[in-house]
Amino acid sequence: xxxxxxxxxxxxxxxxxxxxxxxxxxxxxxxxxxxxxxxxxxxxxxxxxxxxxxxxxxxxxxxxxxxxxxxxxxxxxxxxxxxxxxxxxxxxxxxxxxxxxxxxxxxxxxxxxxxxxxxxxxxxxxxxxxxxxxxxxxxxxxxxxxxxxxxxxxxxxxxxxxxxxxxxxxxxxxxxxxxxxxxxxxxxxxxxxxxxxxxxxxxxxxxxxxxxxxxxxxxxxxxxxxxxxxxxxxxxxxxxxxxxxxxxxxxxxxxxxxxxxxxxxxxxxxxxxxxxxxxxxxxxxxxxxxxxxxxxx
Amino acid sequence: xxxxxxxxxxxxxxxxxxxxxxxxxxxxxxxxxxxxxxxxxxxxxxxxxxxxxxxxxxxxxxxxxxxxxxxxxxxxxxxxxxxxxxxxxxxxxxxxxxxxxxxxxxxxxxxxxxxx
Numbered sequence: 335x336x337x338x339x340x341x342x343x344x345x346x347x348x349x350x351x352x353x354x355x356x357x358x359x360x361x362x363x364x365x366x367x368x369x370x371x372x373x374x375x376x377x378x379x380x381x382x383x384x385x386x387x388x389x390x391x392x393x394x395x396x397x398x399x400x401x402x403x404x405x406x407x408x409x410x411x412x413x414x415x416x417x418x419x420x421x422x423x424x425x426x427x428x429x430x431x432x433x434x435x436x437x438x439x440x441x442x443x444x445x446x447x448x449x450x451x452x453x454x455x456x457x458x459x460x461x462x463x464x465x466x467x468x469x470x471x472x473x474x475x476x477x478x479x480x481x482x483x484x485x486x487x488x489x490x491x492x493x494x495x496x497x498x499x500x501x502x503x504x505x506x507x508x509x510x511x512x513x514x515x516x517x518x519x520x521x522x523x524x525x526x527x528x529x530x531x532x533x534x535x536x537x538x539x540x541x542x543x544x545x546x547x548x549x550x551x552x553x554x555x556x557x558x559x560x561x562x563x564x565x566x567x568x569x570x571x572x573x574x575x576x577x578x579x580x581x582x583x584x585x586x587x588x589x590x591x592x593x594x595x596x597x598x599x600x601x602x603x604x605x606x607x608x609x610x611x612x613x614x615x616x617x618x619x620x621x622x623x624x625x626x627x628x629x630x631x
Numbered sequence: 632x633x634x635x636x637x638x639x640x641x642x643x644x645x646x647x648x649x650x651x652x653x654x655x656x657x658x659x660x661x662x663x664x665x666x667x668x669x670x671x672x673x674x675x676x677x678x679x680x681x682x683x684x685x686x687x688x689x690x691x692x693x694x695x696x697x698x699x700x701x702x703x704x705x706x707x708x709x710x711x712x713x714x715x716x717x718x719x720x721x722x723x724x725x726x727x728x729x730x731x732x733x734x735x736x737x738x739x740x741x742x743x744x745x746x747x
Contacts, residue, residue: 452715455680455681459681499652499653500652500653501653512655513655515655518655519653520653520654521653532654537653568690571651571739571741572650572651572652572653572654573652573653573654574652574653574689575652575653586652586688587652588652588688588689588692589649589650589651589652589653589655589656590649590656591649591688591692594688596688597688597689598687598688598689598690610687611689612687612688612689612690613689613690613739613741614652614689614690
């Protein structure tokens with residue numbers, strides 16, 4: 335018996351592959367054999383993810399009668415034709431990637447085993463919190479003039495992500511000044527009219543001074559020109575902005591953290607007025623950003 | 632001759648609470664006595680399997696302690712992490728003590744109340 339095992343993890347580079355034969359191969363098949371069937375709503379085969387997506391196991395010579403010729407083991411489950419089950423040994427992948435497991439023989443970069451163990455842990459965590467969602471994509475852009483949702487551009491973990499805040503992101507205006515004390519990336523600062531209190535009545539005119547157009551009656555509809563943003567207030571503590579993207583969905587960038595398109599309950603944001611906003615309980619207003627007409631310091 | 636331990640003790644420590652979106656997050660200097668107490672506490676904590684669960688996008692998202700060039704400590708939701716090491720702090724003692732070292736008024740009351 336011979337098994338060809340591919341660690342399905344990379345996107346640009348070829349995945350590492352290893353062959354396991356004889357008794358070790360038979361033992362391995364015993365450990366991954368199907369146990370209970372996964373219930374509806376449990377994580378499907380995670381081939382859609384970036385990072386570790388499981389072990390693709392191919393039976394290259396004698397094929398076991400109880401398992402298909404090719405199947406995937408991922409996050410403690412087995413996936414294949416008519417297969418979506420938990421596996422007999424839920425710790426199989428960890429032991430595969432352990433220093434004494436078959437994964438230690440993989441021809442891969444020196445730090446790969448540690449990375450693989452961490453990735454296996456991440457996938458298992460993802461499986462625990464996985465919630466199935468039906469995503470319906472708009473057939474054509476809903477807001478033709480709005481910026482694209484392109485989180486990777488902002489989420490560089492460095493200059494762009496750390497030095498731009500919600501106001502930069504919402505207005506699609508990168509200044510890299512968020513940590514410039516005292517008024518970097520603050521509404522009104524560029525116009526010499528910075529807000530004086532963390533209230534709607536103070537932050538709204540500050541943004542208007544920067545060139546944003548107050549549109550309290552926008553009612554979540556895209557403007558003909560420019561794009562829609564929304565201002566919310568954590569009374570006396572902070573302000574926050576969202577922006578409506580080309581696909582009609584809202585996204586935001588909380589402070590120095592990465593851009594995201596979900597709210598505090600991990601739900602997509604179809605309307606910031608009804609999104610879970612944590613402490614930012616005061617929905618202030620919609621505004622329009624005309625591209626090229628605003629200035630932020 | 633100075634030891635690495637005494638060098639460590641002399642390093643100035645700073646804390647940053649990740650809370651805000653529009654305003655810069657609050658930062659403050661942590662007194663050496665507090666920093667040393669937190670380092671002792673870190674050594675006493677049991678290992679955790681992984682980092683803390685994901686914080687919500689908006690609002691309080693954890694607190695960081697930085698002392699010199701070494702890896703910073705990050706505390707949130709009952710776990711303290713440093714580099715790839717994670718430790719359990721179910722009573723959030725590390726997190727609470729670090730936040731309480733901030734000058735009065737710097738951390739919103741709502742955040743301190745959240746910690747119980």
